[in-house]
Amino acid sequence: MEALALIQAYTGVGIGLIIGLGAAGACIGIGIMCASFLEGAARQPEMIPQLQGKVFLLLGLIDASFIIGVGLAMMFAFANPLLSVIPK
Numbered sequence: 700m701e702a703l704a705l706i707q708a709y710t711g712v713g714i715g716l717i718i719g720l721g722a723a724g725a726c727i728g729i730g731i732m733c734a735s736f737l738e739g740a741a742r743q744p745e746m747i748p749q750l751q752g753k754v755f756l757l758l759g760l761i762d763a764s765f766i767i768g769v770g771l772a773m774m775f776a777f778a779n780p781l782l783s784v785i786p787k
Contacts, residue, residue: 702785710779714772721768728761 736754740747775781 703782706779706781706785710775710781714776717768717772721765725761725765729758732757732761 732754736750739750
């Protein structure tokens with residue numbers, strides 16, 4: 700019973716780290732990328748259409764990586780594969 704509690708406690712901490720650090724990393728990455736886009740658009744306004752397409756593509760990729768992390772965290776929260784290791 701103690702092993703079950705430890706696995707669930709460590710899994711909860713891991714889930715918090717996955718979601719928290721993933722969200723922080725995605726927000727920082729999006730902020731830096733959008734700031735660079737605005738700087739590039741201010742320097743060369745004729746390049747806005749080409750830059751805008753790349754920015755939207757990268758926004759989707761950054762968000763997708765965070766959503767994959769959330770999906771993994773939900774897998775550990777609701778279908779934890781580590782619980783099958785505990786001897787009965």
